[in-house]
Amino acid sequence: MKSCWIIYNGSLVNDKFRDQAELIQEAAERAGVSPRIYKNYEVLMDVTAPTDSLPDFVVFLDKDIVLATYLQSLGIPVFNDPEVIERCDNKTKQAIALAHDQIPMPRTILAPKVYPKFTIRDSGYYERVLSELELPMIIKEARGSFGMNVYLIETEQQYYEKVDELRGVDFLFQEFIASSRGRDIRVNVVGQQVIAAMYRHSETDFRANITNGGVAEVVELTDEQIDVALRAAKSVGADFAGVDLLFDRDEQPLVCEVNAAAHIRNIYNVTGINVADAMIAYILEVIR
Ligand SMILES: Nc1ncnc2c1ncn2[C@@H]1O[C@H](COP(=O)(O)OP(=O)(O)O)[C@@H](O)[C@H]1O
Ligand SMILES: [Mg+2]
Known part of the structure; x- marks a missing residue:
């Protein structure tokens, strides 16, 4: 056994x-x-x-x-694989992998490393980001889950306060996909197969995370959504992945993030599909 x-x-x-x-x-x-x-x-x-x-x-x-x-x-x-966990745990590294493989994603600019006691406020970097992405904009810490470290930045004051506050932390700047405000799709992938998916939406927040007040329902994926979710999981090298998809202006999928340790309880409750069975079956096949 x-x-x-x-x-x-x-x-x-x-x-x-x-x-x-x-x-x-x-x-x-x-x-x-x-x-x-x-x-x-x-x-x-x-x-x-x-x-x-x-x-x-x-x-x-x-x-x-x-x-x-x-x-x-x-x-x-x-x-x-530990390397995959590490890549996915860091949204900046993950963005590099996804962009390298030309996975559709929101326009993303990475923040330079700044030591906490210092500032690059006069470097012009933040002004360049601002002129490229414009407001409103998303700022995301490299590490975080459940929407906790994702910020919608609407004013220049919020913007400069946030970059100042995040000195010493890895983070990125991202185009705000307004057509996807408060809604996304979570796709659970196991070994290059979509096992389950749910549509999440929030009436109260720009973030669709269930932990953050979002509600979820079963969704039938389009061919494009399946293709993009599988390509995203492959791009980061994940055997198991929870891929978050946003909706662009034409309702086409953009990858928001790939989670390596995606939770499977909510998707089980919503869809009745227990992703754990697929995970175990996949592993037994791989190590056979
Ligand atoms: N660029 C974006 N444009 C619009 N909404 C976004 C964007 N990035 C994230 N979101 C929203 O915020 C939520 C949390 O972001 P995500 O990157 O998935 O971080 P977390 O790891 O905390 O779940 C997403 O599920 C989505 O609803
Ligand atoms: Mg997420």
């Missing part, structure tokens, strides 16, 4: 991370795999004396890149 570890972040107290791990655990059991859930800190990373009872594979639901890299170094297949 094959065994697997399912790893989530133990420092996050919200129940949804445990719940996510349990969905995978149940799917593993259904597939005849013996699963064990670990909080990331339950694996002692003694690199000089590695643990000997290792699983056949790891489903990594966290962004603890150090742990993922360590486990992979012990020869265990880790899903997603």
Whole structure:
């Protein structure tokens, strides 16, 4: 019997991370795999004396890149690959990959690194960004989930305050896709196949995230949406991905972001499709 570890972040107290791990655990059991859930800190990373009872594979639901890299170094297949988790966890790196592969996306400009105690306010960089993208504009921190670190910037004052506040943080500037205000599509991809999708919309916020007040419903994807979601997942190298799609002026898809550790509870509740079963089936096929 094959065994697997399912790893989530133990420092996050919200129940949804445990719940996510349990969905995978149940799917593993259904597939005849013996699963064990670990909080990331339950694996002692003694690199000089590695643990000997290792699983056949790891489903990594966290962004603890150090742990993922360590486990992979012990020869265990880790899903997603730690490099993919790292790329997706950083929206600036992800944007570079997507743009390189000519995936349709909002116009995006990356912010230069500024040390927190210093400023480049007089460099002209921010003025150039402003004249290229104009207001309103989106500013996104490289790291963040549930819409928490995504800002709609409507005035020059907000703009300069935000760039000032974000010194020391990786972030990017992005064209605001007004035709997609408060609505997007989440597509869950497993191994180059669309498994489930939902339309999310919010009446109260420009962000469609469910955690942020958005509501979701089943959606039938267009061929273009399927094609763009699959290309986006492939571009970042993800075995599993939650691809967020925006709607351009002609309702055509633009990639908003690719999540490597996409949550699967909401999409299960909305569509009745348990993405975990597809994830386990895919892994068993890959490691066969
Ligand atoms: N360029 C954009 N134009 C319009 N809406 C956007 C844009 N970028 C993000 N959004 C909205 O904000 C939400 C959160 O952004 P996203 O990049 O997915 O960050 P997070 O990782 O926090 O989910 C998206 O689901 C979408 O509704
Ligand atoms: Mg998102």
